Amino acid sequence: MIEIKDKKNCVGCTACAEICPKKCIQMKPDEEGFLYPVVDKSRCVECNACNTVCPIQSPVDEKEKLQKAYLVQHCDEKVRLDSSAGGAFTAIATVVLQKGGVVFGAAYDENFHVQHTYIEAVDELKKFRNSKYVQSELGDAFCLVKSFLQKGRWVCFSGTPCQIEGLSRFLRKPYEKLVLVDVVCHGIPSPLIWNKYLEYQEQSFPNPDNIRFRDKFYGYKYSTMSIIQNGKNVYHAGSQLDPMLRAFFSDTCDRPSCYECPFKKRYRVSDFTIWDCFSVYDFDKKLDDDKGTTRVLCHSQKAASLMQEVMEYARCKEVSADKLVAGVKEMFESVPMNLNRTVFLADATKLSGKELFEKYYPVTKKVKVKTAIRKVLLVTGIYGTMKKCLNRVRGR
Numbered sequence: 001m002i003e004i005k006d007k008k009n010c011v012g013c014t015a016c017a018e019i020c021p022k023k024c025i026q027m028k029p030d031e032e033g034f035l036y037p038v039v040d041k042s043r044c045v046e047c048n049a050c051n052t053v054c055p056i057q058s059p060v061d062e063k064e065k066l067q068k069a070y071l072v073q074h075c076d077e078k079v080r081l082d083s084s085a086g087g088a089f090t091a092i093a094t095v096v097l098q099k100g101g102v103v104f105g106a107a108y109d110e111n112f113h114v115q116h117t118y119i120e121a122v123d124e125l126k127k128f129r130n131s132k133y134v135q136s137e138l139g140d141a142f143c144l145v146k147s148f149l150q151k152g153r154w155v156c157f158s159g160t161p162c163q164i165e166g167l168s169r170f171l172r173k174p175y176e177k178l179v180l181v182d183v184v185c186h187g188i189p190s191p192l193i194w195n196k197y198l199e200y201q202e203q204s205f206p207n208p209d210n211i212r213f214r215d216k217f218y219g220y221k222y223s224t225m226s227i228i229q230n231g232k233n234v235y236h237a238g239s240q241l242d243p244m245l246r247a248f249f250s251d252t253c254d255r256p257s258c259y260e261c262p263f264k265k266r267y268r269v270s271d272f273t274i275w276d277c278f279s280v281y282d283f284d285k286k287l288d289d290d291k292g293t294t295r296v297l298c299h300s301q302k303a304a305s306l307m308q309e310v311m312e313y314a315r316c317k318e319v320s321a322d323k324l325v326a327g328v329k330e331m332f333e334s335v336p337m338n339l340n341r342t343v344f345l346a347d348a349t350k351l352s353g354k355e356l357f358e359k360y361y362p363v364t365k366k367v368k369v370k371t372a373i374r375k376v377l378l379v380t381g382i383y384g385t386m387k388k389c390l391n392r393v394r395g396r
């Protein structure tokens with residue numbers, strides 16, 4: 001029976017709960033808001049299926065394979081602006097829907113909690129667009145994927161690398177009509193902190209229409225957290241000002257397993273890996289229009305042939321796979337744990353959202369000055385040039 005002695009050894013992928021023949025494993029939140037398997041020992045038959053399926057306990061070896069690489073920009077400008085990067089995910093998902101398939105991804109429910117769900121029509125894809133920097137609840141998504149595949153349907157499943165490895169282990173065998181899409185993942189913040197953030201913003205912006213982690217209000221190079229209320233963009237703050245983004249980028253609230261993530265690698269079990277391309281000018285200056293570009297790495301022959309269909313919906317420029325992954329730290333290295341993580345998450349159980357964020361992420365004079373300077377740099381167009389230089393120095 002599965003027993004999580006060290007929380008670093010559980011990514012919360014649900015594979016153990018979903019595979020259990022007795023359905024005696026439930027995913028329950030711990031005090032930090034992350035879901036972990038809890039076994040009803042009285043019903044467990046010690047079949048060990050849960051340990052065998054676990055992608056951490058029984059890892060798959062990384063196998064070098066031929067890869068194709070692309071820079072992708074969706075042809076529909078609205079879709080591209082709505083997406084975190086260039087809208088490659090929408091283009092890949094559209095190809096699967098056109099084959100009569102279903103698409104799984106992370107969406108908000110009516111209370112802005114992030115969960116995996118599926119859709120069957122192209123106009124519903126907007127639910128999945130835009131990264132939500134909070135761990136999504138998978139529910140019974142893995143079982144649903146299996147049942148769609150068994151009915152002969154095409155299925156596209158998108159998620160974090162740990163979710164994709166978990167699903168792949170759960171399914172046990174390759175399916176011709178399954179398309180796995182993972183993101184390059186910085187790390188995955190706690191749903192508890194996200195709830196605190198919702199509570200904090202609710203005071204100033206009640207009943208929002210949408211909350212976007214990666215809004216392009218100021219362009220792609222400086223995307224912001226934005227709140228849309230009554231159809232208007234009423235709040236937009238970047239990573240130096242918004243407390244949720246500050247917590248995310250300072251690695252203060254990620255799942256324990258993220259700090260030693262075993263899925264940070266180049267060769268993956270997915271068909272596609274997608275991530276941002278802020279330095280598109282290093283590949284092709286003509287593509288650098290500050291509206292967003294997705295880097296797409298194809299790991300399988302299936303992905304390479306689907307790319308021919310993706311080209312109907314998106315501009316795709318083939319590039320060298322080595323160049324695409326060069327200097328991409330988040331693909332290879334886990335984030336370092338912030339020293340404040342333990343106290344921040346402990347305080348989150350006691351303090352209100354306002355108290356928590358004002359304590360750890362106060363809007364000091366320094367933050368205000370930084371924000372003002374950034375706005376001036378943006379308006380004058382200097383920001384883009386500075387970011388280019390910075391990316392070059394960092395080798396990105």
Ligand SMILES: Cc1cc2nc3c(=O)[nH]c(=O)nc-3n(C[C@H](O)[C@H](O)[C@H](O)COP(=O)(O)OP(=O)(O)OC[C@H]3O[C@@H](n4cnc5c(N)ncnc54)[C@H](O)[C@@H]3O)c2cc1C
Nearest residue numbers: 083084085086087088089105106129130132158186275276
């Ligand atoms: C938690 C997280 C961390 C990331 N970290 C990095 C990074 O460090 N560097 C980098 O270059 N890119 C990172 N990305 C990927 C990047 O933000 C874009 O998602 C990617 O470039 C694809 O953009 P797009 O425009 O093609 O698709 P979008 O339209 O932006 O598609 C979003 C896709 O992400 C999935 N998704 C959204 N939120 C979640 C979630 N909470 N859990 C699982 N899946 C989710 C959706 O299902 C959909 O498939 C991260 C994404 C997430 C979700």
